[in-house]
Amino acid sequence: MQPELSDAELLALESDLFCTECDRPELCEGDDDRTSKRSTESCCTGQETVEDICSGNKQSSNQLNVSEQKSEVRPEGSGSKRRKQDERIPLERFGRKYLNVTDLSRQAWCEQQVVYGLELPHIEQLREEVPVVKAGSCLHLARGERVRELPVFGELEGIFLVGVVDELCYNSKGELELRELKTRGQRTYPSVAQRKSHQLQVNIYKLLFEAMIKGQLNKDTITHHLCLRTEQPFSSEILLHAQKVGFTISTFGDLLDLMLLNLRYAEIPNIDAMKIEYCYQADASLIGTKEVNFEEEWVKSELKHYYSFWRGQREAKGVDIEEAWKCRSCDFADICEWRQSKAEEATQKNQANRSK
Numbered sequence: 001m002q003p004e005l006s007d008a009e010l011l012a013l014e015s016d017l018f019c020t021e022c023d024r025p026e027l028c029e030g031d032d033d034r035t036s037k038r039s040t041e042s043c044c045t046g047q048e049t050v051e052d053i054c055s056g057n058k059q060s061s062n063q064l065n066v067s068e069q070k071s072e073v074r075p076e077g078s079g080s081k082r083r084k085q086d087e088r089i090p091l092e093r094f095g096r097k098y099l100n101v102t103d104l105s106r107q108a109w110c111e112q113q114v115v116y117g118l119e120l121p122h123i124e125q126l127r128e129e130v131p132v133v134k135a136g137s138c139l140h141l142a143r144g145e146r147v148r149e150l151p152v153f154g155e156l157e158g159i160f161l162v163g164v165v166d167e168l169c170y171n172s173k174g175e176l177e178l179r180e181l182k183t184r185g186q187r188t189y190p191s192v193a194q195r196k197s198h199q200l201q202v203n204i205y206k207l208l209f210e211a212m213i214k215g216q217l218n219k220d221t222i223t224h225h226l227c228l229r230t231e232q233p234f235s236s237e238i239l240l241h242a243q244k245v246g247f248t249i250s251t252f253g254d255l256l257d258l259m260l261l262n263l264r265y266a267e268i269p270n271i272d273a274m275k276i277e278y279c280y281q282a283d284a285s286l287i288g289t290k291e292v293n294f295e296e297e298w299v300k301s302e303l304k305h306y307y308s309f310w311r312g313q314r315e316a317k318g319v320d321i322e323e324a325w326k327c328r329s330c331d332f333a334d335i336c337e338w339r340q341s342k343a344e345e346a347t348q349k350n351q352a353n354r355s356k
């Protein structure tokens with residue numbers, strides 16, 4: 001008897017669908033939007049001096065635990081030196097055919113942190129094991145009753161983006177509403193800086209979703225960016241499952257055609273409202289909800305700025321001095337060259353001021 005396949009399994013791409021002749025690097029394993037959620041939710045909101053941060057005397061206990069383990073996985077040599085020797089642009093260097101929307105929202109928090117996360121994933125994996133982060137993931141999985149975990153994807157300004165919308169539903173006014181759930185370690189709203197990265201995330205989701213339902217996403221765009229072999233036939237298991245659910249398909253290309261046609265002619269409305277729900281992860285209670293405005297010009301200019309790093313047009317940036325408090329909760333604080341250089345700059349400035 002053939003085993004039952006879930007829709008998720010049907011849609012999971014088999015490795016032989018990827019073009020082996022393509023000279024671009026392979027997809028990063030496990031690099032989906034969901035697994036990219038990081039720990040910025042549980043970080044501080046306080047302001048501190050660079051000296052405080054550099055002395056490390058305000059680290060949380062979680063941070064300390066992670067730091068203790070990190071000392072054993074510290075990389076050899078200078079990261080910036082290694083980067084300069086590698087002439088590939090970041091998209092190629094990190095083997096990215098596409099970016100996750102969360103890559104961009106994390107970039108809005110600290111770009112240098114994103115780079116370290118890709119160069120030294122084992123350090124962030126240590127953080128993933130911290131119980132408070134696990135609690136956040138469980139809460140995401142436990143919510144139901146809506147269209148949930150909806151994948152959205154497409155090309156925006158020349159780069160292919162992939163994301164997962166938490167919830168899509170009709171609100172009491174009959175509007176299609178996008179909801180993003182954020183879990184928090186404290187019963188407070190996040191800082192303005194964090195909220196900006198969340199706003200960017202949901203604004204990008206709306207752009208991707210609406211391009212999909214308006215027929216602006218086409219098969220060539222998908223196959224070009226992801227290097228997929230659309231003529232590759234499905235296995236007998238998948239064909240059987242497709243028949244059971246009423247699909248007449250034999251290749252991945254057929255499935256793409258079907259999906260794009262369905263999206264285009266299903267008469268799905270645009271997203272009218274966007275909300276971010278902040279929940280306290282200890283008991284899943286609602287802290288509050290923030291409405292998000294759609295600001296297309298702002299999103300596009302943010303994308304341009306963040307893409308310029310991925311395209312190798314500029315170096316990665318860490319946080320500005322005014323936002324040095326972000327470093328307190330950062331997994332890479334004790335190896336970060338950006339932070340060290342800013343601390344040296346601040347020390348020199350202080351010395352110069354004292355000698356006047």
Ligand code: SF4
Nearest residue numbers: 110113318327330336
């Ligand atoms: S220590 Fe600060 S500047 Fe460096 S990666 Fe972390 S948050 Fe960014």
